[in-house]
Amino acid sequence: MRNALSIDLEDWFCVYNLRGVVEKQDWSKQELRIGRSTRLILKLLSEHHTKATFFVLGWIAERVPELIGEIEGHGHEIATHGYFHTLLTEMTPQSFEEDLKRALEVTRVCTHQEILGFRAPSFSITDKTSWAFEILERNGIRYDSSVFPIAFHPDYGMPTAPLSIHKVGELLIEFPLSCVEILGRRIPCSGGGYFRMYPYLLTKSLLKRCNREGRSAIFYFHPWEVDSKQPRVKLSWLKRWRHYYNLDKTLNRLDRLLSDFEFTSVKEVLGL
Ligand SMILES: [Zn+2]
Structure with a gap:
């Protein structure tokens, strides 16, 4: 079964976990490290003959347009992650649409592809922000992958959303972040911090279970x-753990993951 591989293209300082430590107006003063880490990812993907979807932050596309061209040159899908990494739960429908339009505008000039996909910063499409689907659809987006169908996370989650790919508009498709249900509990198996915190074999067995249930999984990670x-900033222990835990193991684990499962871009899995 083919699974979808996705990379949220943002640098170490764009992360919601670092809010209040590195402010948006100071982003341009930070050391850009995304080129180097993205090239490590591109090399790994080439070695495994694997295509992926890059959800590009508009601010990054504007800053390093040549990197987006390079990603596209490797045959990967370019999608959008919004412009300024502001959570939908902190925006109005109007300011979200402005942010989305700006992201699409600056990303379109870097790519020859039609941009079909969207992922919200920190998976912030929740029951309170589901107004976003209509806005995505009228701006030409064909699929969204922002819904995390879980209940336990303080910043995101749509606890009653389906676990499988489903329609959320006339044409708009939702590819929710992958979870499996065990004894009535939904356990994420879709990457990011979960991938760094779980032992590799746990991720592997959860993904296998997802595939056995007949579902393609969607997996995500970030260049940082x-x-x-990357530069270390002062954070509370919880945030420090979330952001820095096992960073040195991620690349090797991804190497194993790409050997153990078949991955491709989101649009390929959805047949778009
Ligand atoms: Zn992000």
């Missing part, structure tokens, strides 16, 4: 998660 030498 393969960059163990």
